[in-house]
Amino acid sequence: RFNIYRLATMPKYEGFDFWKITLKGARYIVAPMVDQSELAWRLLSRRHGAQLCYTPMLHAQVFVRDANYRKENLYHEVNAEDRPLVVQFCANNPEVFVQASLLAQDYCDAIDLNLGCPQMIAKRGHYGAFLQEEWDLLLKMISEAHEKISVPITCKIRVFPEINKTVKYAKMLEKAGCQLLTVHGRTKEQKGPLTGVANWEHIKAVRKSVNIPVFANGNIQYLSDVERCFQETDVQGVMSAEGNLHNPALFEGKKPPVWEITEEYLEIVKQHRCPLSFVRAHLFKLWHHTLQIHHELREELAKVKSLEAIAEVNKRLKRKCQKEEDRENSLPFPHWICQPYVRPGPKEVTSENGDQQTDRKTCGKRALEEEEGNSEFLSKNKQKKKARNPKKNFDTSVKPKYVKCEQCGNPKGTKCIFNLCRGCCKKKAFKELADCAGHGLLFRTKHEKRLEWKLIEDGILENGDKIESHLD
Numbered sequence: 001r002f003n004i005y006r007l008a009t010m011p012k013y014e015g016f017d018f019w020k021i022t023l024k025g026a027r028y029i030v031a032p033m034v035d036q037s038e039l040a041w042r043l044l045s046r047r048h049g050a051q052l053c054y055t056p057m058l059h060a061q062v063f064v065r066d067a068n069y070r071k072e073n074l075y076h077e078v079n080a081e082d083r084p085l086v087v088q089f090c091a092n093n094p095e096v097f098v099q100a101s102l103l104a105q106d107y108c109d110a111i112d113l114n115l116g117c118p119q120m121i122a123k124r125g126h127y128g129a130f131l132q133e134e135w136d137l138l139l140k141m142i143s144e145a146h147e148k149i150s151v152p153i154t155c156k157i158r159v160f161p162e163i164n165k166t167v168k169y170a171k172m173l174e175k176a177g178c179q180l181l182t183v184h185g186r187t188k189e190q191k192g193p194l195t196g197v198a199n200w201e202h203i204k205a206v207r208k209s210v211n212i213p214v215f216a217n218g219n220i221q222y223l224s225d226v227e228r229c230f231q232e233t234d235v236q237g238v239m240s241a242e243g244n245l246h247n248p249a250l251f252e253g254k255k256p257p258v259w260e261i262t263e264e265y266l267e268i269v270k271q272h273r274c275p276l277s278f279v280r281a282h283l284f285k286l287w288h289h290t291l292q293i294h295h296e297l298r299e300e301l302a303k304v305k306s307l308e309a310i311a312e313v314n315k316r317l318k319r320k321c322q323k324e325e326d327r328e329n330s331l332p333f334p335h336w337i338c339q340p341y342v343r344p345g346p347k348e349v350t351s352e353n354g355d356q357q358t359d360r361k362t363c364g365k366r367a368l369e370e371e372e373g374n375s376e377f378l379s380k381n382k383q384k385k386k387a388r389n390p391k392k393n394f395d396t397s398v399k400p401k402y403v404k405c406e407q408c409g410n411p412k413g414t415k416c417i418f419n420l421c422r423g424c425c426k427k428k429a430f431k432e433l434a435d436c437a438g439h440g441l442l443f444r445t446k447h448e449k450r451l452e453w454k455l456i457e458d459g460i461l462e463n464g465d466k467i468e469s470h471l472d
């Protein structure tokens with residue numbers, strides 16, 4: 001059993017010593033991935049060559065506030081095989097970042113600050129890449145955490161369009177106390193269908209200008225890309241997200257059949273449970289190319305509700321593919337071999353069945369374009385709705401704007417008698433002992449009923465008498 005207390009006494013190494021000693025000179029790294037870099041996946045990846053893993057991004061504020069969140073996302077995932085491990089947080093407040101890091105420091109080898117998430121959710125929550133311009137705040141967050149936390153603080157960033165600014169940014173983070181920098185060679189705007197290729201020139205320039213280890217991220221689909229990246233950028237490590245999801249044996253330079261890796265993954269999940277939605281999402285990625293051929297398996301995978309049922313679908317997939325293997329073993333790149341998925345350009349994105357949509361995730365759930373209702377790039381759910389109702393318009397610019405609650409600005413209930421949202425209406429109706437039929441809130445009616453019943457019981461009121469005179 002892993003002894004968490006051992007870590008508390010471990011020295012806190014910095015910079016290159018931290019990378020060499022604590023991280024054991026890790027060169028092959030699995031990226032932080034919301035809903036996808038869970039313990040079971042990390043263990044699978046480690047068995048196939050990954051030398052360092054990151055947890056999915058955790059919300060520092062929720063981590064501090066919610067003991068269950070801490071247990072589910074970290075404390076119950078502690079595993080001796082799962083080291084070295086970096087815990088990643090999103091945060092925008094020094095105090096909260098320090099508090100969260102204090103609560104996580106005994107369960108990991110470093111704490112990473114997410115400065116790369118480009119999604120709308122990060123824009124709204126004011127974290128990730130949307131802190132890219134807030135250097136004073138970042139300086140404070142990182143320096144305070146560096147001072148108070150017993151493990152090193154690292155950062156994962158996106159680049160600016162200008163190399164000079166990217167280098168200045170990296171140096172600022174280093175000065176603040178960041179002990180290792182992961183540079184994702186794409187800008188904040190390169191996401192969803194605009195993802196495009198990562199720029200290794202920026203990464204190379206950062207690597208040259210800082211005196212802390214640098215990991216490169218972006219454009220890694222095969223082991224040959226990893227090697228080329230080392231040569232071209234001279235970084236200490238290379239991190240993969242989507243490449244790893246499509247082929248967890250990427251760092252081993254192997255391309256196993258998808259059913260084989262699925263069997264192995266399901267065995268690990270049996271021991272280290274995770275939500276079925278994570279498993280399903282993994283298999284949609286792993287099986288991506290096979291599902292283009294065997295559409296019926298897509299339906300089956302979408303419907304099954306247990307690990308055992310998923311294992312059965314995998315067996316069917318195996319049988320189908322093995323039959324093809326016998327017939328078509330001359331194919332250079334059969335669909336059942338773990339292989340990368342090449343992102344389509346903006347024009348190719350809206351395929352008829354919407355398959356490619358799922359692969360446009362870059363960090364978290366939905367790409368910005370979807371959230372902002374850009375009708376050219378509909379989410380899967382919206383595509384289903386559109387199939388049912390082709391006339392429905394998803395373009396938010398022509399949608400009527402909702403009417404705001406007079407108190408909080410959230411959408412108001414359309415039939416609310418106070419012109420409020422449900423939450424505000426409930427508070428007001430409770431306080432004023434009023435009814436709002438629009439929200440189905442009947443505080444006054446219920447009060448009257450209770451009173452009537454009590455008055456009858458006390459013999460003050462006869463059954464059928466009016467109670468108005470007794471009110472208030």
Ligand SMILES: Cc1cc2nc3c(=O)[nH]c(=O)nc-3n(C[C@H](O)[C@H](O)[C@H](O)COP(=O)(O)O)c2cc1C
Nearest residue numbers: 031032033034056057218219240241242362363364
């Ligand atoms: C499903 C998914 C979830 C992700 N979640 C995170 C996250 O939690 N934190 C983060 O810093 N980046 C996240 N990313 C971004 C990746 O870590 C990585 O920076 C990005 O995908 C580029 O690397 P790649 O070209 O190897 O995919 C996520 C990416 C994917 C595909």
